[in-house]
Amino acid sequence: MKTARMIKPAFTLSALVGASLALSACVSLGGAEPPESLLSLTPTAMAPAGSGASHNRAGESSAIAVLTPEVPAKLDVQRVPVNVSDTEIAYLQEAVWVEKPARLFRRLLGETLRTRGSMLVLDGEDSPTVATRYLRGSLIELGYDAPTSSVVVSFNAILTSDDGTVTSRRFEAREEGILAEASDVGPALNRAANTLAGEVADWAIANP
Numbered sequence: 001m002k003t004a005r006m007i008k009p010a011f012t013l014s015a016l017v018g019a020s021l022a023l024s025a026c027v028s029l030g031g032a033e034p035p036e037s038l039l040s041l042t043p044t045a046m047a048p049a050g051s052g053a054s055h056n057r058a059g060e061s062s063a064i065a066v067l068t069p070e071v072p073a074k075l076d077v078q079r080v081p082v083n084v085s086d087t088e089i090a091y092l093q094e095a096v097w098v099e100k101p102a103r104l105f106r107r108l109l110g111e112t113l114r115t116r117g118s119m120l121v122l123d124g125e126d127s128p129t130v131a132t133r134y135l136r137g138s139l140i141e142l143g144y145d146a147p148t149s150s151v152v153v154s155f156n157a158i159l160t161s162d163d164g165t166v167t168s169r170r171f172e173a174r175e176e177g178i179l180a181e182a183s184d185v186g187p188a189l190n191r192a193a194n195t196l197a198g199e200v201a202d203w204a205i206a207n208p
Contacts, residue, residue: 038098039080039186043111044194063120064204065131066110069139069155071102080185081143083152092144095182101142105155105193109135112197116205134160135204141172142193144185150176151188153196159204167207171196 074081080095097104110123113135122131141154154172173196178188 036094038096039182039189040098041101041104041108041190041193043108043115043197044191045112045115062133062208063122063131064113064133064135066106066113066121066123067134067136068102068106069137071100071139075101075139075142080182080189082180083143083145083147085147092180092182092185095185102139105139105142105197108193109197109200112194112201113204116201119205132162133204133208135200136160137168142189144178144180145174146180148176149178149180150174151178151185151192153189153192155196155200157200157203159207161208169203171199171203173199 074089077091078097078100080092080097082090082092084090106123110121113119113121113123120130135157137155137157139155141152143152144150145152152172152174154170156170157168159167173192175188175192178184
């Protein structure tokens with residue numbers, strides 16, 4: 001099981017990713033100044049203004065509710081985790097989300113679904129009562145993997161229908177060759193999250 005711990009500035013990642021990458025340059029050690037900017041997840045495509053959808057319980061149309069995913073402790077914060085090794089986790093310096101990743105990913109997935117068709121998509125915080133399907137799951141990874149210099153997004157999706165049918169699938173997207181800097185990791189995570197959200201949306205639509 002992975003554990004998060006404070007790491008002394010003298011410790012580096014050279015044994016893992018080469019002598020040129022120091023851990024003290026990429027992880028937060030506490031007490032630092034606030035970042036100049038905050039990270040977010042932004043859809044690469046959005047439903048056009050004026051578009052919409054309707055729903056009725058007679059089955060002539062459908063509504064899907066996107067629920068906030070569960071997350072492990074390392075993602076239940078507004079910082080970007082760095083997988084240092086199989087047993088060690090740190091946090092990327094100067095990389096801070098505008099809000100917790102679970103909510104950002106929920107809205108990204110909801111907007112991506114809207115661009116895929118005419119179904120009614122419910123992705124607000126209020127408990128949906130008119131949905132005929134529910135998309136939930138666990139956001140397992142949304143961070144940086146130091147040994148492979150990659151950003152990784154991993155999501156276990158669960159689709160539940162009114163008739164009791166439950167379908168699940170694991171999705172993963174990664175982008176390699178990323179420097180351990182907030183200015184590189186942030187955009188790369190956004191691209192990977194959009195790729196994954198598109199795959200999840202297509203899967204959900206294909207399983208009515």
